[in-house]
Amino acid sequence: MSCRFVLLIAAIYFDNPGFGMLAGFAALLLIAGSALAQQKPCEVCVKVLTDAMAKVPEAEKSKPDSITKVIREHCKDTRNKDHKFCFYIGALPESATSIMVDVSKPLSWSMPPEKVCEKLKAKDAQICELKYGRFSYS
Structure with missing residues (x-):
């Protein structure tokens, strides 16, 4: 000021x-x-998807099944808000429902994680309500 x-x-x-x-x-x-x-907006969603996509081999980035597999593997090691996000999208074995198809297909088309998260918000508003606190330990 x-x-x-x-x-x-x-x-x-x-x-x-x-x-x-x-x-x-x-x-x-x-x-x-x-x-x-x-x-x-959707900071947890964007971070998790960005981190997971960084682990996908370049040759597999256009294959939704490969992306789904990598996201599920990535989600095994998550905690706190990231873990909750993984639960919401159905990337964990204990998830009640799964919208992994809605996650992996757009990512396989090279849609940026920000845009994917925006589309996921329309299906489940909880996804974008997740926010990191001042300090993130995930």
């Missing part, structure tokens, strides 16, 4: 305390809004 802005708010406050409080509240909303804008 610039020094001029703070001085302007202070001057307004002392001239009209009611308006100064309103301006302070507006500044607080601006700061909070910028913090929310910095959060990445």
Whole structure:
């Protein structure tokens, strides 16, 4: 925040305390809004799919079955939010349902993980509700 802005708010406050409080509240909303804008959409989904795709051999990247196999293998070692994401998409043996076809086919077409996650969100909103905390240990 610039020094001029703070001085302007202070001057307004002392001239009209009611308006100064309103301006302070507006500044607080601006700061909070910028913090929310910095959060990445579907960050857990994007990270897990990006990490898994990095493990797929180049010759196998166009084969959905190979991608599914690598994602399932990758998910065996996940924890916390990543593990929960793997559960949601059905990449774990204990998952109740599976949408792995909706994950692996678009990835085999070279669709970026961000776009795949956006499409998965339409099927299951929980997928994009997963967020890492300030520190990620997964």
